[in-house]
Amino acid sequence: MIDTDKYEGHEFLNDNNIEHYELTDVDYQMLRDAPLLLAEVKRWRKVYQYIHHLYSSNQKTVPLYELMELIEEEVIE
Numbered sequence: 001m002i003d004t005d006k007y008e009g010h011e012f013l014n015d016n017n018i019e020h021y022e023l024t025d026v027d028y029q030m031l032r033d034a035p036l037l038l039a040e041v042k043r044w045r046k047v048y049q050y051i052h053h054l055y056s057s058n059q060k061t062v063p064l065y066e067l068m069e070l071i072e073e074e075v076i077e
Contacts, residue, residue: 002033002040047071 009026023031030037050071054062062070 002037 007026007030009024010030051067054067054070
């Protein structure tokens with residue numbers, strides 16, 4: 001899991017005029033971590049898809065502990 005507290009202070013641009021925008025240390029940290037952030041998003045997307053598939057199939061109810069075990073075995077590895 002990514003510690004998002006280190007990105008505190010990052011501000012999103014509200015317009016397309018980035019000519020006068022100055023990058024801060026937090027912005028540079030976020031740029032350096034971009035591959036890690038993308039990998040985390042992809043990993044959670046897999047978890048979501050797995051859960052959605054599981055509950056869309058015939059098996060409607062799965063105890064939470066079993067679901068976590070399945071996710072660890074099937075998705076996270």
